Amino acid sequence: NWGQIMFQDAASSVMFQLISFHDHTLLVLTLVLTVVGYALLILMLNNHINRYILEAQTIETVWTILPALILLVLALPSLRILYVTDEVSQPSLTLKTVGHQWYWSYEYTDFTNVEMDSYMLPTTELNPGDYRLLEVDNRIVVPMQLEIRMLITAADVIHSWTVPALGVKVDAVPGRLNQIGFTTTQAGVF
Numbered sequence: 001n002w003g004q005i006m007f008q009d010a011a012s013s014v015m016f017q018l019i020s021f022h023d024h025t026l027l028v029l030t031l032v033l034t035v036v037g038y039a040l041l042i043l044m045l046n047n048h049i050n051r052y053i054l055e056a057q058t059i060e061t062v063w064t065i066l067p068a069l070i071l072l073v074l075a076l077p078s079l080r081i082l083y084v085t086d087e088v089s090q091p092s093l094t095l096k097t098v099g100h101q102w103y104w105s106y107e108y109t110d111f112t113n114v115e116m117d118s119y120m121l122p123t124t125e126l127n128p129g130d131y132r133l134l135e136v137d138n139r140i141v142v143p144m145q146l147e148i149r150m151l152i153t154a155a156d157v158i159h160s161w162t163v164p165a166l167g168v169k170v171d172a173v174p175g176r177l178n179q180i181g182f183t184t185t186q187a188g189v190f
Contacts, residue, residue, distance in 0.1 A: 008165040011186050015167030017081050025074060032070065085167070088181030091149035093142065099152070099159030099172035106140050116140075134164075144184050152178045165190040 010016040096107040108114040121135040142148050152161055154172035162169040163182075170180040184190075 008190075010167070011165040011184050011188060011190055012167055012182055013185060014081070014085055014182065015165060017084065018167045021077050021081055024077060028070060028074060085180075088147070088149050088179060090147060091181060092146035094149045094151065095140065095142070097150050097152045097161060097172070099154040099156075099161065101156050104136075104159075104161070139189065142184065144187050147181055147183050150180050150182075152180065163190050 007015075007019050007022070010019055094109045096109055098105040103117050103119045105117050106115065116138050118136045118138045118140065120133065121130075121137060123132055126132060126135060150161075150170070152170050152172045153176060154174045156174060158174070159172040160169060161172055165188075166182045166184065168180055168182045170178050172178065
């Protein structure tokens, strides 16, 4: 099953962009590998050697500018996605999240007295198709196609809060308040 070695299905526009960027990067790397491999093969099979060549400014210019252009082709989409993931404007719902050792605490700040703790399920309680280390006993519920803002911190040690299908991952650090925004484009359990 190819689904076990690929990304989860994208459930947000950010994750779709991350998957597209991954494919774009692999395409560029394949092209670079093909060109370099072809050049190495030609040089290995070539019997002509010019011992008296001292400089080749044209080829030196090409192999200096070409890697810079390749890095630019990779950097621009990456920076755009980085900017999109960090932007949180006009959230419809704010969720306070606190990481504790072995569980997470959630509080819906837009409602009164809506708090819960969420513990990870042990691997012995997982059903076929469940994601190991991602299944919990109490799932948070967020509305679809609305921007959600999460304020994340930790009570004890550094934690990492993630939802791979949404392309969201943020560290929860004690004494520091981190913010992440996301919007789900489809209903589901992520």
